Amino acid sequence: MKVEKISELTTNRLSIYLRCINELAREGDKTISSDKLAKRFHLNSAQIRKDLACFGEFGVRGVGYYVEELRDQLQKILGLDKNHRVAIIGAGRLGTALTDYYGFTQSNFDVVALFDTDKDKIGEKIGKVDVFSFGEFGKIARRDEIDVAVIAVPAPFAQGVLDEVSKVGIKAVMNFAPTPLKAAGDVKLKTVDLTISLESLSYFLAQPSN
Amino acid sequence: MKVEKISELTTNRLSIYLRCINELAREGDKTISSDKLAKRFHLNSAQIRKDLACFGEFGVRGVGYYVEELRDQLQKILGLDKNHRVAIIGAGRLGTALTDYYGFTQSNFDVVALFDTDKDKIGEKIGKVDVFSFGEFGKIARRDEIDVAVIAVPAPFAQGVLDEVSKVGIKAVMNFAPTPLKAAGDVKLKTVDLTISLESLSYFLAQPSN
DNA sequence: CGAAGTTTGTAACCTTTTTCACAAATCGGA
DNA sequence: TCCGATTTGTGAAAAAGGTTACAAACTTCG
Numbered sequence: 001m002k003v004e005k006i007s008e009l010t011t012n013r014l015s016i017y018l019r020c021i022n023e024l025a026r027e028g029d030k031t032i033s034s035d036k037l038a039k040r041f042h043l044n045s046a047q048i049r050k051d052l053a054c055f056g057e058f059g060v061r062g063v064g065y066y067v068e069e070l071r072d073q074l075q076k077i078l079g080l081d082k083n084h085r086v087a088i089i090g091a092g093r094l095g096t097a098l099t100d101y102y103g104f105t106q107s108n109f110d111v112v113a114l115f116d117t118d119k120d121k122i123g124e125k126i127g128k129v130d131v132f133s134f135g136e137f138g139k140i141a142r143r144d145e146i147d148v149a150v151i152a153v154p155a156p157f158a159q160g161v162l163d164e165v166s167k168v169g170i171k172a173v174m175n176f177a178p179t180p181l182k183a184a185g186d187v188k189l190k191t192v193d194l195t196i197s198l199e200s201l202s203y204f205l206a207q208p209s210n
Numbered sequence: 211m212k213v214e215k216i217s218e219l220t221t222n223r224l225s226i227y228l229r230c231i232n233e234l235a236r237e238g239d240k241t242i243s244s245d246k247l248a249k250r251f252h253l254n255s256a257q258i259r260k261d262l263a264c265f266g267e268f269g270v271r272g273v274g275y276y277v278e279e280l281r282d283q284l285q286k287i288l289g290l291d292k293n294h295r296v297a298i299i300g301a302g303r304l305g306t307a308l309t310d311y312y313g314f315t316q317s318n319f320d321v322v323a324l325f326d327t328d329k330d331k332i333g334e335k336i337g338k339v340d341v342f343s344f345g346e347f348g349k350i351a352r353r354d355e356i357d358v359a360v361i362a363v364p365a366p367f368a369q370g371v372l373d374e375v376s377k378v379g380i381k382a383v384m385n386f387a388p389t390p391l392k393a394a395g396d397v398k399l400k401t402v403d404l405t406i407s408l409e410s411l412s413y414f415l416a417q418p419s420n
Numbered sequence: 421c422g423a424a425g426t427t428t429g430t431a432a433c434c435t436t437t438t439t440c441a442c443a444a445a446t447c448g449g450a
Numbered sequence: 451t452c453c454g455a456t457t458t459g460t461g462a463a464a465a466a467g468g469t470t471a472c473a474a475a476c477t478t479c480g
């Protein structure tokens with residue numbers, strides 16, 4: 001088992017492995033070898049073993065991995081046994097769609113508050129979630145023990161929102177605004193940029209070979 | 211100028227550069243050096259120069275890059291001067307949110323059709339866009355000259371949808387289902403997996419140092 | 421029990437990506 | 451025109467990431 005710093009590419013793959021393993025568990029498989037796992041889900045068996053080896057020796061030589069045990073380990077490594085309370089900043093189309101996105105509702109993340117600066121939206125409810133004034137973010141965040149922020153505001157406001165939520169002590173932020181942001185060193189910022197993905201398709205389609 | 215294959219990491223960064231350049235253009239700057247661009251947007255100047263050099267010599271030594279010229283070049287490289295017609299498969303929450311996502315409406319992508327298998331949804335309109343039966347995909351795709359498909363169906367159906375749209379000749383697909391898919395060699399598949407991003411935050415928060 | 425067959429964990433190797441560093445090109449002022 | 455100040459474009463070095471290959475560990479079967 002390595003002790004080096006774990007790369008994000010590795011932890012991202014752990015998420016994938018977990019989903020594959022969940023599928024196998026549903027089907028009732030007891031054990032799985034890295035080779036079978038790789039063949040079935042279009043992965044690379046050596047990479048699976050190497051990724052897992054970063055966190056311990058979960059396999060048994062000659063056998064493979066015990067499905068249920070590996071699932072439990074992956075969930076624990078990814079922190080899926082701990083619950084988090086999410087605030088979404090920006091009650092526009094994206095913010096409201098995310099509020100009842102089942103990826104959130106199904107996971108260990110609970111959306112507990114929405115924030116906006118539009119007076120027409122403040123005081124309303126989206127689903128079961130109240131919309132507050134962003135000016136009250138600090139107060140509500142402390143009261144409701146929010147530890148994750150989702151930025152769903154237009155790009156020009158995103159940095160200001162990030163600075164503000166960081167000041168309140170939020171350490172994990174997911175950003176949907178299509179703009180590079182600068183986060184403090186101890187804040188984990190994950191940007192999901194649909195514009196880049198779209199433009200990637202656009203580039204591909206523009207190549208003469210297509 | 212290189213002639214090697216361009217990596218996706220490079221083209222993704224071109225999207226970022228374009229947005230930065232657009233911001234500078236709005237502010238009226240005429241020229242920008244890679245160093246100033248890097249400092250301002252938290253990028254690396256050597257990487258900017260190297261990425262751009264893949265496509266030509268756009269800069270002038272001692273001066274930097276002409277903002278407007280570089281913007282035009284980047285738009286052309288990314289194919290943003292060509293329009294595309296998008297079908298979204300899956301008229302659930304995500305599909306409907308994407309339909310009037312302004313990232314689409316603002317760009318060179320037009321959402322022209324939605325598809326679902328739910329009889330209650332077929333025949334309805336989401337905004338200005340008709341919902342068709344997925345069984346009619348081939349027919350409608352040819353009629354409306356659709357060249358991009360967005361998969362917004364539950365994970366277990368995603369591979370089937372991908373196979374189907376590929377059969378019809380769609381060469382660019384964006385997938386929001388949280389599952390690894392296998393695409394034909396000539397099909398560009400871009401998966402946006404929010405689950406992985408969420409679990410990445412979860413992992414970070416689970417580390418003892420936080 | 422021992423041999424044959426699996427499968428892990430990892431060292432060594434290879435590939436890709438990023439960063440560094442500097443010659444070559446351009447500008448502006450004297 | 452020449453010199454100092456800038457800044458690009460790019461080879462070379464470094465870092466990061468991925469793949470191969472195999473010894474070691476385990477299982478099964480005779």
